[in-house]
Amino acid sequence: MRLYEIPELHFASSSAIYGDLGEREIHEDIGPLQPISNYGAMKLASEAQIRAAVEAFLPRADIFRFPNVIGVPATHGVIFDFIRKLKANPGRLDVLGDGTQQKAYLHVDDLVDAMLHISRFEGRYKVFNIGPQDEGITVRTIAQTVCNRMSPDAQIVFGQGNRGWVGDVPRFRYSTQRLTDSGWRPSLDSAQAVVRAVDEIVREELKN
Numbered sequence: 001m002r003l004y005e006i007p008e009l010h011f012a013s014s015s016a017i018y019g020d021l022g023e024r025e026i027h028e029d030i031g032p033l034q035p036i037s038n039y040g041a042m043k044l045a046s047e048a049q050i051r052a053a054v055e056a057f058l059p060r061a062d063i064f065r066f067p068n069v070i071g072v073p074a075t076h077g078v079i080f081d082f083i084r085k086l087k088a089n090p091g092r093l094d095v096l097g098d099g100t101q102q103k104a105y106l107h108v109d110d111l112v113d114a115m116l117h118i119s120r121f122e123g124r125y126k127v128f129n130i131g132p133q134d135e136g137i138t139v140r141t142i143a144q145t146v147c148n149r150m151s152p153d154a155q156i157v158f159g160q161g162n163r164g165w166v167g168d169v170p171r172f173r174y175s176t177q178r179l180t181d182s183g184w185r186p187s188l189d190s191a192q193a194v195v196r197a198v199d200e201i202v203r204e205e206l207k208n
Contacts, residue, residue: 001058008060010119013047015067015129015174016040027175028065028127054125061124064115067131067174070197071108072204078139079197082146083205090151095158099140104131104174107193110186117184131176136190142198149198 001009018026019034035041050061074080085093106114114130140158147154188196 001053002056006058008062009050009053009058010062010115011046011050011064013063013065014040014043015065015131015172017044017047017065018172021172023173025173025175026129028129028178051125059124061126062115062118063125063127064118065127065129066111067104067106067129069108069111070105070193072197072200074197074201074204078142079146079194079201082143083150083198083201086146086151086154087205091154093143093147093151093154093156095139095143095156097139097159099138099143099156099158101139102136103172103190104134104136105190105193105197106131106186107188107196110188110193114179114184114186117182118179121182128179128182129174129176130179131174132186132189132193133176133180134189134191135173137194141191142194145194145198146202150202 015026016037017033017035017040018030019036019040021030024030033044035044047063050058050063054061068077070077070079082093082095110132111130114128118126118128118130140156143156147156186193
């Protein structure tokens with residue numbers, strides 16, 4: 001970017017940089033940042049490199065800290081995983097963890113709208129949490145939503161503990177107050193975004 005005089009960077013970061021802060025409300029200035037997944041660690045390292053570049057030569061950088069983003073085209077994630085499992089076995093859905101994991105979900109259309117909104121503001125270095133204004137929904141609710149849409153008679157089988165995998169953060173309170181104060185609102189809350197995404201991904205998967 002220095003060599004080719006690229007004037008600005010808009011970076012897709014992640015709420016995973018914060019790590020597991022339990023019930024603490026996670027705002028952009030909280031610290032220390034202690035990610036518990038390799039994904040979160042690499043995103044945090046990228047943010048540090050970008051901040052240093054802004055100090056040295058980069059005229060502008062926007063840091064977008066994403067929540068769980070859903071919609072199409074989908075290649076991974078809890079909804080995609082559940083749909084693929086039911087496609088393979090319509091009678092049973094195995095869930096990693098006990099289903100109590102609770103997170104905020106944002107539809108990709110709202111995500112793009114939020115990024116465009118932020119990019120209109122002046123400022124050399126801006127950091128924004130992007131997400132809905134609610135506290136999210138549980139994996140148990142998502143599993144039931146997928147089953148209702150795709151295979152209503154399927155048995156849902158939950159695992160043990162409140163973590164689905166190593167590095168999973170079971171629950172967090174994600175503050176989007178900075179974004180809300182700037183005048184942006186999502187068109188869908190977490191539950192609405194999940195229902196829409198489930199329908200979209202099911203339709204895409206059934207084409208194949």
